[in-house]
Amino acid sequence: xxxxxxxxxxxxxxxxxxxxxxxxxxxxxxxxxxxxxxxxxxxxxxxxxxxxxxxxxxxxxxxxxxxxxxxxxxxxxxxxxxxxxxxxxxxxxxxxxxxxxxxxxxxxxxxxxxxxxxxxxxxxxxxxxxxxxxxxxxxxxxxxxxxxxxxxxxxxxxxxxxxxxxxxxxxxxxxxxxxxxxxxxxxxxxxxxxxxxxxxxxxxxxxxxxxxxxxxxxxxxxxxxxxxxxxxxxxxxxxxxxxxxxxxxxxxxxxxxxxxxxxxxxxxxxxxxxxxxxxxxxxxxxxxxxxxxxxxxxxxxxxxxxxxxxxxxxxxxxxxxxxxxxxxxxxxxxxxxxxxxxxxxxxxxxxxxxxxxxxxxxxxxxxxxxxxxxxxxxx
Numbered sequence: 001x002x003x004x005x006x007x008x009x010x011x012x013x014x015x016x017x018x019x020x021x022x023x024x025x026x027x028x029x030x031x032x033x034x035x036x037x038x039x040x041x042x043x044x045x046x047x048x049x050x051x052x053x054x055x056x057x058x059x060x061x062x063x064x065x066x067x068x069x070x071x072x073x074x075x076x077x078x079x080x081x082x083x084x085x086x087x088x089x090x091x092x093x094x095x096x097x098x099x100x101x102x103x104x105x106x107x108x109x110x111x112x113x114x115x116x117x118x119x120x121x122x123x124x125x126x127x128x129x130x131x132x133x134x135x136x137x138x139x140x141x142x143x144x145x146x147x148x149x150x151x152x153x154x155x156x157x158x159x160x161x162x163x164x165x166x167x168x169x170x171x172x173x174x175x176x177x178x179x180x181x182x183x184x185x186x187x188x189x190x191x192x193x194x195x196x197x198x199x200x201x202x203x204x205x206x207x208x209x210x211x212x213x214x215x216x217x218x219x220x221x222x223x224x225x226x227x228x229x230x231x232x233x234x235x236x237x238x239x240x241x242x243x244x245x246x247x248x249x250x251x252x253x254x255x256x257x258x259x260x261x262x263x264x265x266x267x268x269x270x271x272x273x274x275x276x277x278x279x280x281x282x283x284x285x286x287x288x289x290x291x292x293x294x295x296x297x298x299x300x301x302x303x304x305x306x307x308x309x310x311x312x313x314x315x316x317x318x319x320x321x322x323x324x325x326x327x328x329x330x331x332x333x334x335x336x337x338x339x340x341x342x343x344x345x346x347x348x349x350x351x352x353x354x355x356x357x358x359x360x361x362x363x364x365x366x367x368x369x370x371x372x373x374x375x376x377x378x379x
Contacts, residue, residue, distance in 0.1 A: 012069055012359035016292045019285055020065070020355055023340035024058050026270075026282070031343045033250045034262035034269045050262075054343050061352030068356025069363060073305055076357060077133040083126035084154060090119035091161040095209070098165070105210065106165045120162045120169050121350040127158045128311035129357075131177060135184030136304035148186065152194045160201040164209035168334035172319055174198055180311045222332035234258040235265055235327050238272035246275030263342040264335055267327040282341070283324065290317045296362040305361040312354045316340070 010017055028051070035050040043049045090108070098105035099116060107116040134151050155177045163170035177198075181191055206212050221229050228236075238254035241247065252272045255261040261269050271279045293313025300306040316339050323338040325331040337344055339351050 010066070010069075012363040013292055013296060016289070016296075016355070016359060016362065019289050019292065020062070020340070022285060024062065027058060027341045027343075028055055029249060030266060030270055030273070030341065031262050033252055033273060034255045034266060035343065036250075037256045038262065050343070057345065057348045061348035063352070064349050065352035065356035065359070068353045069359035071356075071360060073308060073357055073360040073364060074302075076129045076308065077136075077304055080126055080129035080133050083122060084130055084158065087119060087123035087126050087158065088161065091123060091158075091164075094119050095161070095164045115345050117346045120166055121347050123158050123162060124169070124173050124315065125312075125350055125354060127154065127173065127177065128180065128315060129308060130154060131180050131184070132304055132307035132311055135180070135186070135307055136302065148190050148194075151181070152197055155194065156198045156201040159198055160205040163202050163205040163211075165211065166335075167206060167211045167215045168322070168336050170202060170205070172315070172322065172336070174202065176311060176315045176318060179314055180307060183310055184307055218332040218334075229333055231259050231265060231333055232326075232329055235268040236329065238265075238268040239328065242272035242275045244275045244277060246271070246273045246278055249273055263337045263344065264323070264333075265327055266338050266342050267324045270341075271327070279324075286317050286320045286324075289313070293317070293358055296358055300361050301364060305364065309358050309361045312358055316351065316354060 031054045032047070032051045035054075036047055039045060039047040039050055094105055094108055096105075099107040099109050106118055106120065108119060109115070110117055131151060131154075134147055155174070159170045159174045159177070162173065178191065178195060181194060186194070206215065218229075221227050234254050234257050238252070238258065241253070247253075250273070252261070252269050254272055255269055258265050258268060267279070267282070270282055274281075290313060293309055296309045297306045297313075300309060319336055319339050322331060322334060323336050323342075326334055326336070337347065339347075344351075
């Protein structure tokens, strides 16, 4: 009976469902441990507060994922341009009037519920959907004026607005967009033009924005042979003391010292508490997510579904890889959370929507594969 209910209500790639559920369980356990010190500082020692809040947000994210997977993914093509148009004033409002946290105005605080919202999450989802839509409609006729110029303008504008307050997110979105354009068969000469155009706009946005000095200092610290940033030093200690099997759940020491152990450096806490084995399992889950996303691309019954699934999969996995690389010292500190694992607010909802869209593409592809078999049987 349970199996029948699951087959009826949770369609699409079952392996992808399993990966998401595994991430959710790991996230609850690690965030609960990593927020202990934060609870004593801000909630008078009420450690259950963040456990309840984070679990609730994960459940809300899973609910949005379920709703998104029930909707035919082709509807997102119609909504993408509208979402982009809405994103522009939201990004500008955030830059000028947003909540300033850690010297960056990336958030808008939603009244009544007092929950922060990052317009860059909406803009990222909208841009990937828009690029997939435009490239799929014009696969055989990629006209410069009708197709490529609007694509280049929107990509440059969105990345340029995001870089005003969030360098790392803008760079990752730019790389994802370029990869999507390459997969979408944009000629190399035009792809180079797009790259130059977006880099120029991005550099202008970075110079005019809030994060230029921070970006320069982090790159210089990464390249330095003598200076080790405080966050990275504490991350190294967490990794070294975690050894092969870790200290065990809830036994982290660096969560009391490491800045943002529940978001930016949650992978260091995973390595400390669950050891190298736990870190490899998390890495394997991201690689499995990438593989199942590419399987969905292969099975999609249209160019839009394939490009949309590819763009969203690359976006999630690339961010995860960058976060883990930073935690082990393979890249400059970025401030990016680890998707599906870090404590977050509305970012968990947009992650859920992204995964739901991938599942929607997978569901439609599975139904398309089964349709010929049914016709054959009826014949």
